[in-house]
Amino acid sequence: MLTVNIILFMKVDCVVKKITMIQTQTKAGRFNIYINDKYAFPVSESVLIKYRLHKGQELDENLIEEIKLADDISKGYNAALNYLSYQLRTRKEVEDKLHSLDIHEDYIPEIINKLIDLDLINDKTYAESYVRTMMNTSDKGPKVIRLNLSKKGIDDNIAEDALILYTDKLQVEKGVALAEKLANRYSHDSYRNKQNKIKQVLLTKGFSYDIIDTIIQELDLIFDDDTEREILLEKANKLWSRYENLDIKKRKFKIQQALFKQGFSFSDITSALDEIEDTNI
Numbered sequence: 001m002l003t004v005n006i007i008l009f010m011k012v013d014c015v016v017k018k019i020t021m022i023q024t025q026t027k028a029g030r031f032n033i034y035i036n037d038k039y040a041f042p043v044s045e046s047v048l049i050k051y052r053l054h055k056g057q058e059l060d061e062n063l064i065e066e067i068k069l070a071d072d073i074s075k076g077y078n079a080a081l082n083y084l085s086y087q088l089r090t091r092k093e094v095e096d097k098l099h100s101l102d103i104h105e106d107y108i109p110e111i112i113n114k115l116i117d118l119d120l121i122n123d124k125t126y127a128e129s130y131v132r133t134m135m136n137t138s139d140k141g142p143k144v145i146r147l148n149l150s151k152k153g154i155d156d157n158i159a160e161d162a163l164i165l166y167t168d169k170l171q172v173e174k175g176v177a178l179a180e181k182l183a184n185r186y187s188h189d190s191y192r193n194k195q196n197k198i199k200q201v202l203l204t205k206g207f208s209y210d211i212i213d214t215i216i217q218e219l220d221l222i223f224d225d226d227t228e229r230e231i232l233l234e235k236a237n238k239l240w241s242r243y244e245n246l247d248i249k250k251r252k253f254k255i256q257q258a259l260f261k262q263g264f265s266f267s268d269i270t271s272a273l274d275e276i277e278d279t280n281i
Contacts, residue, residue, distance in 0.1 A: 019056065075103070083097045088130075090153045123154050130145070131162045135166045141207035171211050172218060175212070176218045178201070191223045
């Protein structure tokens with residue numbers, strides 16, 4: 001009985017695996033391989049050509065596994081090419097995309113290295129292009145740009161080299177243009193509050209303290225007593241109405257606190273409140 005089983009096993013193992021049909025898929029560049037009249041596996045056109053697959057060709061198990069592996073890598077490579085066809089991508093972005101497509105983790109390094117060799121992935125080129133785009137089309141400073149590059153997987157040294165393109169002169173020009181818009185936006189704020197708000201926005205946008213100081217100097221905000229007094233009285237009158245239900249002492253205290261936080265001096269606030277109080281007696 002044992003001898004019979006061995007003979008049967010040998011007969012099964014020795015069954016010839018022959019390609020009996022190669023069928024074109026509806027998806028361009030993809031083919032179905034049939035072995036012994038049964039569907040076996042799909043391949044890409046590049047794998048078909050590489051292994052010279054043809055009807056009547058005999059395959060062993062090792063070669064079949066090698067072909068399947070090559071096709072998995074080919075699918076990942078083509079997916080990466082498609083992803084790169086729309087715009088520049090970083091190495092990390094392409095790796096993340098391949099992971100999202102469930103490309104086997106073991107194949108991804110080979111795909112990435114091939115793309116790097118062909119210069120289709122180049123983090124240095126990407127970083128330089130990104131810095132140029134951001135400094136020409138946005139109001140972001142170097143710190144925000146550096147953070148964005150880091151999120152995209154760009155090495156810190158590569159990012160620093162690329163940011164050399166964003167010179168101090170360009171930063172000041174960009175910052176002054178933004179600060180002028182902000183000065184108009186905060187035209188109804190006290191001089192001190194206006195300046196502080198502009199500085200805070202510039203800081204949030206990614207400009208350094210040194211560059212911000214230069215921007216403020218270039219902006220040349222002018223303190224005008226009459227304008228400051230007018231703004232103060234406008235705000236004080238609104239607050240006077242808001243707290244009309246409070247007794248006079250609490251009312252004035254509340255208004256003083258609010259206006260002081262808005263950047264007005266204590267002496268100017270006191271003077272304004274005295275004027276308002278005299279007017280409303």
